[in-house]
Amino acid sequence: xxxVLICFILVHAFHLGEEAAVGIFSLAATLVGTIFIxxxxxxxxxxxxxxxxxxxxxxxxDNDHLMKVYEALERSQGxxxxxxxxxxxxxxxxxxxxxxFENLYxxxxxxxxxxxxLDDLFGYRFFIFTNNPYIQERHLLPTSSSYNEIxxxxxxxxxxxxxxxxxxxGEDYTFSTEFLEKRLYLRxxxxxxxxxxxxxxxQLKISxxxxxxxxxxxxxxxxxxxxxADPNQFYPLSRQELIESLFLDTVLGAVAxxxxxxxxxxxxxxxxxxxxxxxxxxxxxxxxxxxxxxxxDPAWRGNGIQRQFIDLAIMKAREAGAKAILATVSPTNSxxxxxxxxxxxxxxxxGMNKYGGLERSLLIYQL
Numbered sequence: 465x466x467x468v469l470i471c472f473i474l475v476h477a478f479h480l481g482e483e484a485a486v487g488i489f490s491l492a493a494t495l496v497g498t499i500f501i502x503x504x505x506x507x508x509x510x511x512x513x514x515x516x517x518x519x520x521x522x523x524x525x526d527n528d529h530l531m532k533v534y535e536a537l538e539r540s541q542g543x544x545x546x547x548x549x550x551x552x553x554x555x556x557x558x559x560x561x562x563x564x565f566e567n568l569y570x571x572x573x574x575x576x577x578x579x580x581x582l583d584d585l586f587g588y589r590f591f592i593f594t595n596n597p598y599i600q601e602r603h604l605l606p607t608s609s610s611y612n613e614i615x616x617x618x619x620x621x622x623x624x625x626x627x628x629x630x631x632x633x634g635e636d637y638t639f640s641t642e643f644l645e646k647r648l649y650l651r652x653x654x655x656x657x658x659x660x661x662x663x664x665x666x667q668l669k670i671s672x673x674x675x676x677x678x679x680x681x682x683x684x685x686x687x688x689x690x691x692x693a694d695p696n697q698f699y700p701l702s703r704q705e706l707i708e709s710l711f712l713d714t715v716l717g718a719v720a721x722x723x724x725x726x727x728x729x730x731x732x733x734x735x736x737x738x739x740x741x742x743x744x745x746x747x748x749x750x751x752x753x754x755x756x757x758x759x760x761d762p763a764w765r766g767n768g769i770q771r772q773f774i775d776l777a778i779m780k781a782r783e784a785g786a787k788a789i790l791a792t793v794s795p796t797n798s799x800x801x802x803x804x805x806x807x808x809x810x811x812x813x814x815g816m817n818k819y820g821g822l823e824r825s826l827l828i829y830q831l
Contacts, residue, residue, distance in 0.1 A: 513576060513577050513581060514581075516571070516576070516577070517577060517581060517582070517585060520564075520567075520568070520585075520586075521585050521586075523564075524564065524586075524589070527560065527564075529556065529557045529560035529561070530557075530560055530561055530564060532552065532553055532557050533553055533557050533558060533560070533561045533593070534561075534589060536549050536550055536552075536553050537589075537592045537593055537596055537599075538592070540596065540598060541592065541596075541633075541634070550598060558599070558603050561593060562603075562611060562614060565586075565590055565593075565613075565614060565617060566611075566613040566614060566617075568582055568586060568590075568617065569613040569614070569616060569617040570613070572617065572620070573616075579620060579621060579624045582621075583621070583624065583625070583630075587621065587625070587630075588633055590617075590618075590621065591621075591625075591632055591633040591634055592633045592634055594614065594618050594634075594639075595632070595633060595634025595635070595636075595637040595638055596634060596637070597637050597678070597679070600637065600675070601675045601676050601678050601679070602675075602676060604649075605649075605675040605707065605710070606674065606675050606676070608648075608649035608650070608651075609649065609650050609651070611649065612649070612650065615639075615644065615647075615649045618639065618644070619644040619645075622638065622639075622644075637703070639704070639707075640704040640707075640708070642708070643704065643707065643708060648708065648711045648712070651711050651712070667720055667721060667767070668718045668719065668720055668721075668726055668764075668767065668769070669718075669719055670716055670717070670718055670719075670772065670773075670776060671716070671717055671719050672714070672715065672716060672717075673710070673715040673716065673717045673728065674710070675707075675710055677717060677725070678703065678706060678707070678710075680725045681706060681715075681717070681725065681728050682703060682706070684725050684726075684727065684728060684759055684761045685700055685701060685728075685759050686700075687761060687762055688759045688760065688761065688762060691762045694794075694796060696794065696796075696822055696823075697794040697796055697797045698759075698794070698797075699818075699819040699820075699822060701730060701756070701757045705739070706730070709730050709732065709756070712733060712735060712737075713730060713731055713732050713733050713735075713756075714730070714731040714733065714780055715728065715729075715730050716728060716729050716730075716731075716773065716776060718760075718764070718769045718772070718773075720764075724761075725761065726760065726761050726763075726764035726767070726769060727758070727759055727760035727761055727764060727769040727770075727773075728757075728758075728759055729755070729756075729757060729758040729759075729770075729773035729776075729777070730756040730757040730758075731753065731754065731755060731756060731777050731780055731781075732753070732754035732756045733753065733784060734749060734750050734751065734752060734753055734784050734785070734786050735749060736749050737749070739754060739756055740752055740754050741754045741790035741791070741792065741826065742754075742790065744790070744813070744816065744826055745788065745790055745812055745813075745826060745828055747787065747788060747790075751786060751787040751788065752786060752787070752788055752789075752790050753777070753780070753781035753784055753786035753788070753789045753790070754789070754790050754791070755773075755774070755777050755789055755790065755791035758770050758773050758800075770800065770803045771803050771806075771807065774803065774804065774807045774809075775807070777789055778807070778829065778831075781829075781831055782831055786831055787830070787831055788828050788829060788830055788831060789809075789828070789829040789831065790812075790826065790827065790828055790829075791804060791809065791826075791827045791829075792816070792818055792824040792825065792826055792827070793824065793825050793827060794822070794823065794824060794825075795814065795815075795823060795824075795825050801825070801827075804827050804829075805827075807829070808829055809827040809828065809829045810827065810828060810829075811825050811826070811827055812826045812827060812828040813825065813826040814826075
C-alpha cells in the first residue's frame with residue numbers, strides 16, 4: 465500500500481509545480497527510507513531472537529544441572545516410575561530446570577519470542593518435564609503456587625500444540641483444562657499429606673493424603689478394580705480428579721503400621737462441581753457434602769475401613785456446615801450399601817443413571 469502511494473506521488477509531482485515537486489520528492493524519499501529502516505529493524509529483531517534462542521539452547525546443553533535432570537527424564541519415560549533414576553538428582557537441579565523455562569516464559573510474555581520460535585527447540589524438553597508424574601507429585605504440585613510462570617507457559621504451550629495437532633509428550637499426565645483455567649495451582653498445598661486424623665484398632669490409622677501418595681492411591685484402586693466380580697459396581701477415580709481433590713477436598717488414607725495403604729476415601733467439599741451430588745438431591749451445592757469414593761485394598765477388606773471413613777465424613781461435613789451428605793452406591797453392591805444404611809444413610813432415589821450409564825442409588829444423611 466505504501467509503495468502504491470509513493471508511485472502515485474511521483475507520477476503527479478511534475479504537474480504540481482517545481483517547489484511542490486521538490487517537497488513531494490523529499491516526502492517520497494523519506495517514506496522509502498522509513499520502509500527500509502522498518503524492514504531492517506524487523507530483520508534485526510528476528511536475528512536477535514534467533515541468536516538468543518541458540519544461546520539458550522547451548523546453555524541448556526552446557527549446564528550440568530539441566531542435563532542431569534534431562535537424562536533422568538529420558539530414562540523414566542514409558543514405564544512405572546523407577547526411583548533409582550532420580551537418586552542422583554538434587555533439588556537444586558530441579559530448581560535450575562524450572563528456572564530455565566521460567567526465563568523462556570518471560571521471553572514469550574514480553575513478545576520477544578513466539579511459541580513457534582520456542583517449540584521446535586524446547587517443546588519436547590518442556591513437556592517431558594511438566595508431564596512427568598514423579599516431577600508433578602514430588603516437585604510441581606506440593607508447592608505449585610511457586611511455579612506460576614511454569615503453569616502459565618504450560619497452558620499456552622498446550623493450547624498451541626493441540627491447535628496444531630502436534631504430539632504432546634506424556635499426554636496421559638497432562639493437567640486438565642479445568643485445573644489450568646481455574647488456576648488451581650495457585651492454591652498451594654505445601655505441607656499437606658500424612659497428617660494423622662484418627663486411629664482405629666491396633667493396625668491402622670487415618671491420615672490425610674498428599675501428592676506423593678498419588679501412585680499408591682491409584683495402585684490400591686487398580687487392585688480393587690481387578691478383583692471385582694462386577695466392574696460396574698465401581699466407577700474409578702481419575703488421576704486428574706484425584707489431583708483436583710488434593711487441592712480442594714479431603715483425601716484420607718487408612719495406613720497400616722508398616723506404611724502400607726490399606727484403603728482411601730475422597731470427600732468432595734461443598735463447592736460448585738460436577739462431582740458434587742447436590743443437584744441430584746435438589747440441594748444447593750453449598751448445602752451438600754459428597755462422599756465421592758471409598759476403596760479398600762483387597763488384602764484389608766473386613767477391617768471396617770469403609771465404616772470408619774463414613775464416621776469421618778459425617779464429622780467433616782458438620783465442620784463444613786453442610787445440611788446433608790450424599791453418596792451413590794451400585795444396587796448390586798450390598799456390602800457397601802449395608803455399611804451406609806447402618807450409619808444412618810437412607811435411600812433417596814433408586815435406579816439413577818450416573819457415570820456414563822451406570823445404575824446407582826442415591827443415599828442421603830441428614831445433618
